[in-house]
Amino acid sequence: MNASKPTPDNMAVVSVKNLSFTYPHSSQKVLNSLNLNIYRGEIFGLLGPSGCGKSTTQKILMGLLRGFSGSADVFSQPIANISRQFYQNIGVCFELPALYLRLSALENLALFASLYSGPTLNPHQVLEMVGLRDVANQRVANFSKGMKMRLNLCRALIHDPKLLFLDEPTTGQDPARARKTHKLLTHLKDQGKTIFLTTHNMAEADQICDRVGFLFNGEIPVTGTPNELKFSYGKHQVELIANSENGVVSSRFPMENLGENQKFLKAIKQSDIRSIHTLEASLEDVFIRVTNSAKQSEKPDGNGGNKS
Known part of the structure; x- marks a missing residue:
């Protein structure tokens, strides 16, 4: 879209x-x-x-x-x-x-x-x-x-x-x-x-x-x-959710070189997978981070001025 x-x-x-x-x-x-x-x-x-x-x-x-x-x-x-x-x-x-x-x-x-x-x-x-x-x-x-x-x-x-x-x-x-x-x-x-x-x-x-x-x-x-x-403000990770003997478990893996990550490759071969998804932010998350960052930049520093 x-x-x-x-x-x-x-x-x-x-x-x-x-x-x-x-x-x-x-x-x-x-x-x-x-x-x-x-x-x-x-x-x-x-x-x-x-x-x-x-x-x-x-x-x-x-x-x-x-x-x-x-x-x-x-x-x-x-x-x-x-x-x-x-x-x-x-x-x-x-x-x-x-x-x-x-x-x-x-x-x-x-x-x-x-x-x-x-x-x-x-x-x-x-x-x-x-x-x-x-x-x-x-x-x-x-x-x-x-x-x-x-x-x-x-x-x-x-x-x-x-x-x-x-x-x-x-x-x-x-x-x-x-x-x-x-x-x-x-x-x-x-x-x-x-x-x-x-x-x-x-x-x-x-x-x-x-x-x-x-x-x-x-x-x-x-x-x-x-x-x-959403990508810029999210976590560059993949979350894998799978069934295990101890119930539903979640594992996270870095996106970088994901296809060569042996732990990830082992997990997708051996796990009873329920879902795999990236940990991108929502627009609400982006808005909160942007506004919080702007608020921080407005806080006065120790000398009574504003942060640059």
Whole structure:
């Protein structure tokens, strides 16, 4: 699922340099010299706990927040200079659905489609994408939270945008429905769309994101593909779990020269093996290590200064 690293030939759809932002009447920076590139045709996940600045970052890139410092370009255009045409090319799906409850799903999409000057998709087909076609004529007030979120995604897709901003896109969805949403997002990526999603769901990001970045203290200290990060921050070992006379036993072996490790070769020949797996980290493990490392670097040294 995870794509290879972007190359310099890839077009950066989103380019952020030294982005800083503080909300009015606050002394605490939400974003602090943040740097970020998102490339055409990839799913990029910005990960972090609630309140860390993920949604703030997206709102700046949508042109909804001003008063920032640094540069933020979308489609090679400074976000401070965007025109109405900009909104023809982006789709937005907020965590809290913005829908008209007294209207049906179909009427909602017809209304939102009328706001765009360019061509729009067939609303029945868009509802089909998220499994809502059978309830197209039902009032949204009767929808569950998960159904509203799916209709909210339809709203973001109705004008066939090039770039999607998704904030917690599977909120309120059960695992089976969330998996279908993941497949839809992957399909949209395969069509050439760029997707910037924010989430605190590390497992979801691991499944669908080509690259991820961890937002902490207003910065993104680490980015990479999920597999790269899990390998880099994990233990380079293989764990073998087998049945024995004394019950289930576990043995660990270094990955280096594993094929020549006589103890490992003997174990796989003679053991009643239950499983063999590498001890890679999860994205949650990576996030904890990255944030702990950042916290340690901020601790004052013995002279009252900060560690370099």
